[in-house]
Amino acid sequence: MAKANHSLATEFILMGFTDHPELKALLFVVFSAIYLVTMVGNLGLVALIYMERRLHTPMYIFLGNLxxxxSCCSxxxxxxxxxxxxxxxxRISLSECMVQFYFLCLAExxxxxxLAAMAYDRYVAICSPLQYHTKMxxxxCLQMTAGIFIAxxxxxxxxxxxxxxxxFCRSNQIDHFFCDILPLYRLSCTDPYINELMLYIFSMPIQVFTIATVFISYLYIIFTILKMKSKEGRGKAFSTCASHFFSVSIFYICLLMYFWPFEEGVKDIAVGIFYTIVIxxxxxxxxxxxxxxxxxxxxKVMKTYNILKQTPLSLAN
Structure with missing residues (x-):
């Protein structure tokens, strides 16, 4: 009877960041620039890894897929x-909302x-360098990549x-700038207990497994580096892992923000900006x-491009 007194929502309204018109133009310019840089940076890196045979190694294959x-998330x-x-x-329709969530969940x-595969790759490269080509x-690498996308x-x-x-028969206003899973649970007039249970059953093991893989890999890496006698060797090993460690740290700081004692709507938007835009x-x-x-x-690519660009001028002369 309670359900009959409400109309079921077939579309939602994304409340976004602000209702102030003067801020919307500025935010549009800022986030348009960020989006352009993000797409050029990520797709450029994918193209670079694909074109250059020297980069067809496990580390760069994982990096290209990352x-x-x-890009998919953005x-x-x-x-x-x-x-x-x-x-x-x-407004965003229910079907658009589901598609948006699907690709976001896939990407994350x-x-x-x-990130776990890259940590394992660095572990093998530093802790077992002579067996690297056998173990990785x-x-x-391709089997691991296929497995990652299937999972x-x-x-x-x-x-x-x-x-x-x-x-969804309560409010159709999502206090967010995209269709995230927790704000949708809050709007549901069906008890989302099963959904939340499945979220813990499937998502928590993924988080525990990947965090444990990264943590254990870097623990072995740090012990191996500290045992190295050569300062140059230690510096090179740290340099090899620095970028990946920094990226992993940002990603997991973002996950920890979910447990930060902020107001729900503010926390959703802060975490959402972090993992869909900043990362x-x-x-x-x-x-x-x-x-x-x-x-x-x-x-090398830029040099080749400049040579090709100048060639027609030299032929014309």
Whole structure:
């Protein structure tokens, strides 16, 4: 009877950051620039790794897939957010909401697994350098990558299917700038207990497994580096791991923010900005600017591009 007295929501309104018109134009410009830099940085890194045979190694294959997932995450969230800055109509249909959540869940789950795979790769490279090509063969790397995408898709499909069992007959206003899972639970007039239980059953083991893999890998890496007699060897080993460790730290700080004692709406938006906008923006620069091999390949590509650009002029002369 209670359900009959409410109309079921088939669309939502994304409340976003602010209702002040004077701020919307500024936010649109800022986030448009961030989106452009994010896409160019990540897709540029994917293209660079794909084109250069020297970068067809496990570490860079994982890095290329991480950049691809960051692009996917940004594409799923930012265009709708930018549209809402310019339009008074901030509606999003239930089907659009489900698609947005699916790709976000896919990207974030894959990121967890990829960061763990990269930590294991660095562990093998530093702790067992002579066995690296045996333990981290290209075949194993491709199998791990395929496994990551299969597991990430299954994880996304499980939560997507569970979301579809919910009915939304309370408010249709989502106090967020995208369709995240926890704000949707709060709007449900179906008890989301099963959804929350499945969230813990499937998501927590992924978090525990990936965090444990990263933690144990870096524990072994640190002990191995400290045993090195050569200062140059220690410096090179630390430099090899620095960018990945920095990226992992940012990612897991973001996860810890979920447990921070903020007001729910404020916390949702703060964490959402961090893992859908800040992390995809920073990752390509963290890995590129601190990686000599990537920078050398980039210089080579730019040099080749400049030569090709100048060739028609030299022929004309």
């Amino acid at each position: 950049a691809l997932m960051d 594409c799923a969230i930012t265009p709708k957010m930018l549209q809402n800055f310019l339009s008074e109509d901030r 789950t894959a990121d967890c697994f990829l 063969s290209k075949k194993l 990430s898709n299954m994880h996304s499909m499980i939560h997507e299917g569970l979301l579809l069992r919910l009915t 995809p923006l920073l990752n390509p620069f963290i890995y590129s600017l601190r990686n000599k091999e990537v920078m050398n390949v980039l210089r």
